[in-house]
Amino acid sequence: MIISLYWRDHNPPHIHFAYGIYECSISVLDRVVNGQAPAKVIAKVNEWIDLHESEILTL
Numbered sequence: 001m002i003i004s005l006y007w008r009d010h011n012p013p014h015i016h017f018a019y020g021i022y023e024c025s026i027s028v029l030d031r032v033v034n035g036q037a038p039a040k041v042i043a044k045v046n047e048w049i050d051l052h053e054s055e056i057l058t059l
Contacts, residue, residue, distance in 0.1 A: 013057055017045050028056050
């Protein structure tokens with residue numbers, strides 16, 4: 001899984017991730033998923049966001 005943060009990307013704050021053939025973005029604030037990926041992968045990305053949310057929001 002590759003998680004990407006783009007400096008000065010458009011709002012709302014979000015992260016992009018790729019897993020195999022899947023590419024998605026997830027809003028940090030409301031966790032809306034744009035794209036498709038297995039539910040277990042999305043859950044792992046949400047756990048990662050939980051751990052790093054304050055850092056993500058200060059970028």
